[in-house]
Amino acid sequence: MAAAVRLAEKGYDVAIIERKEELGGILDQCIHDGFGTKIFGTALSGPEFAGSFMERVEKLGISVRLNAYVKSVDAGGGIKKITTVSPEGVDVIKTKSIIYAIGCRERHQFEIKMGGTRPAGVYTAGMVQRLVNLYGILPGRNILIVGGGDVGMIVARHLHLEGAESIMVVFPEEFFAGLPRNAQQCILDFGIPYRPRTIVKEIVGRERVEGAVLVRVDERWNPIPGTEEFYPCDTVVLSVGLIPYAKKLADLGAEIDPRTRGPAVNEFFETTVSGVFAAGNLVQIFDYVDDAVESAYLAAEGVEKFLRGDAKLEKRIIVKAGENVRSLTPHRIEWEDEKPVVAFLRPALEGRAWITVSDGDGQLLKKFFRQYVRPSTLERVEIPREILQDADEVVIDVRGL
Amino acid sequence: MSEVYEFLCIRCPKGCRLRVVVDGDDIAVTGYECLEGKKYGEEEVRNPKRMVTSTVRILGAKYPRLPVRTAEPVPKDRILDVIAALRGVVVRAPVRRGQVIVENVAGTGVDVIAERDMEAVG
Ligand SMILES: Cc1cc2nc3c(=O)[nH]c(=O)nc-3n(C[C@H](O)[C@H](O)[C@H](O)COP(=O)(O)OP(=O)(O)OC[C@H]3O[C@@H](n4cnc5c(N)ncnc54)[C@H](O)[C@@H]3O)c2cc1C
Ligand code: SF4
Numbered sequence: 001m002a003a004a005v006r007l008a009e010k011g012y013d014v015a016i017i018e019r020k021e022e023l024g025g026i027l028d029q030c031i032h033d034g035f036g037t038k039i040f041g042t043a044l045s046g047p048e049f050a051g052s053f054m055e056r057v058e059k060l061g062i063s064v065r066l067n068a069y070v071k072s073v074d075a076g077g078g079i080k081k082i083t084t085v086s087p088e089g090v091d092v093i094k095t096k097s098i099i100y101a102i103g104c105r106e107r108h109q110f111e112i113k114m115g116g117t118r119p120a121g122v123y124t125a126g127m128v129q130r131l132v133n134l135y136g137i138l139p140g141r142n143i144l145i146v147g148g149g150d151v152g153m154i155v156a157r158h159l160h161l162e163g164a165e166s167i168m169v170v171f172p173e174e175f176f177a178g179l180p181r182n183a184q185q186c187i188l189d190f191g192i193p194y195r196p197r198t199i200v201k202e203i204v205g206r207e208r209v210e211g212a213v214l215v216r217v218d219e220r221w222n223p224i225p226g227t228e229e230f231y232p233c234d235t236v237v238l239s240v241g242l243i244p245y246a247k248k249l250a251d252l253g254a255e256i257d258p259r260t261r262g263p264a265v266n267e268f269f270e271t272t273v274s275g276v277f278a279a280g281n282l283v284q285i286f287d288y289v290d291d292a293v294e295s296a297y298l299a300a301e302g303v304e305k306f307l308r309g310d311a312k313l314e315k316r317i318i319v320k321a322g323e324n325v326r327s328l329t330p331h332r333i334e335w336e337d338e339k340p341v342v343a344f345l346r347p348a349l350e351g352r353a354w355i356t357v358s359d360g361d362g363q364l365l366k367k368f369f370r371q372y373v374r375p376s377t378l379e380r381v382e383i384p385r386e387i388l389q390d391a392d393e394v395v396i397d398v399r400g401l
Numbered sequence: 402m403s404e405v406y407e408f409l410c411i412r413c414p415k416g417c418r419l420r421v422v423v424d425g426d427d428i429a430v431t432g433y434e435c436l437e438g439k440k441y442g443e444e445e446v447r448n449p450k451r452m453v454t455s456t457v458r459i460l461g462a463k464y465p466r467l468p469v470r471t472a473e474p475v476p477k478d479r480i481l482d483v484i485a486a487l488r489g490v491v492v493r494a495p496v497r498r499g500q501v502i503v504e505n506v507a508g509t510g511v512d513v514i515a516e517r518d519m520e521a522v523g
Pocket of ligand 2: 411412416417433436
């Protein structure tokens with residue numbers, strides 16, 4: 001919606017294709033407050049944030065196709081063909097440029113080496129959020145939440161307030177990985193029990209979950225033998241990470257970055273397929289919706305540059321992640337432009353730090369001070385173009401202080 | 402008689418563990434790493450407030466629940482009263498975003514409002 005609004009405001013003919021029956025993506029189930037603090041200066045709820053964009057989409061008269069699933073895209077030539085499937089049938093839409101913004105999926109138990117049976121009662125946090133917030137259904141009474149990130153904590157608070165009998169949160173870190181604000185206001189405010197340095201070894205139960213075998217882990221997350229303990233519960237909620245839903249783009253031939261697990265993009269979020277852009281959680285998991293929206297605005301600017309045929313740099317600049325960076329966008333700088341390059345990065349270390357920008361020879365070009373960085377908080381920096389002039393390569397890294 | 406509070410500073414991702422001792426008008430904060438934390442510690446014991454978000458039953462809409470929130474943050478010790486007051490509330494679609502669903506919820510002086518539009522269906 002953000003990308004469509006920006007392009008429609010510039011006068012382009014835009015359509016939004018959405019597989020669900022309404023716009024807004026995952027925001028409709030995120031009923032807690034905390035959205036839009038950067039854009040609106042006040043903390044809205046997810047539905048409110050989405051609602052404000054829906055209003056703009058409507059006002060601008062943007063064409064919206066709901067219940068339409070993008071099945072395939074032919075991005076070979078100048079004109080791209082999008083095949084959609086909807087209750088009305090199969091449709092082909094022709095366009096000059098595409099912005100993909102199809103979000104992410106949740107990791108499930110088989111991706112985190114969790115053993116045991118496959119009984120009913122195992123959910124992802126997103127599924128539980130939908131059940132509770134849209135349908136008013138509690139998935140169970142005695143609930144074990146696996147994962148101490150923001151999503152896990154927010155779901156714990158919903159379940160607590162909506163009447164779960166017991167909740168336990170386990171995670172392998174020393175303390176909750178999510179924001180302190182959520183640790184305090186979702187968990188500590190209500191005295192919800194939690195166990196750090198603990199993971200689920202096995203889920204137990206035949207038909208329905210009967211409990212889980214918990215095991216303590218050391219600092220490197222290796223299970224400590226002999227510390228296994230049975231924890232009785234009827235529901236296990238997994239909140240163990242989000243992964244960009246990049247398969248569609250890979251099918252198109254776009255290069256996928258093994259770190260972000262999303263498409264490799266330039267500074268205007270163009271993938272390696274010319275004229276195909278990507279934005280939001282599909283590119284990198286954005287903790288804040290405001291940053292996801294910024295990525296969409298940048299992609300919209302990129303589409304405009306592409307359609308106008310703006311000049312690209314004679315030689316593109318490769319952007320590399322240093323050893324203390326877990327994931328980073330953009331992957332390359334390609335366009336001529338005045339505005340600084342916006343980079344988003346996830347640090348691999350925790351503490352007071354400099355975020356550094358160096359050239360390929362290791363010479364420092366710029367550094368940004370941070371009072372406190374940590375892996376669970378995505379960092380944003382603006383790199384002035386002047387300092388990049390002679391570089392073929394820049395390395396962005398984080399150095400502890 | 403002094404009272405002791407322990408909580409996390411939420412002003413930056415570090416999350417310092419603050420300990421605040423309140424003795425009459427005296428407030429002593431320890432555990433902060435910068436002055437933001439000291440300020441936050443003082444504010445948080447004087448008047449801790451939270452936004453409460455939940456859902457109420459809605460009839461004639463595409464989902465059975467309507468997300469709602471307090472229009473303003475309410476005192477932290479009233480969260481459970483607000484949740485209790487929302488139990489049993491039933492509204493009928495259509496509803497508009499920002500519409501007042503419960504006035505002066507649980508006597509807090511704060512209204513509960515709808516978080517989204519919900520059209521009437523069927
Ligand atoms: C539990 C949770 C809590 C959060 N809390 C906060 C918070 O407090 N504050 C904050 O700022 N941010 C928060 N975020 C982050 C923020 O919500 C996201 O960064 C943002 O909403 C991502 O938007 P998106 O458009 O990239 O993805 P999505 O919202 O996932 O949208 C993707 C859309 O693409 C559609 N789609 C997928 N495949 C197809 C297809 N083939 N054809 C057609 N359509 C398709 C989907 O139906 C969906 O509507 C939270 C996220 C989660 C999960
Ligand atoms: S006291 Fe300062 S450093 Fe510590 S969490 Fe608060 S703002 Fe951050």
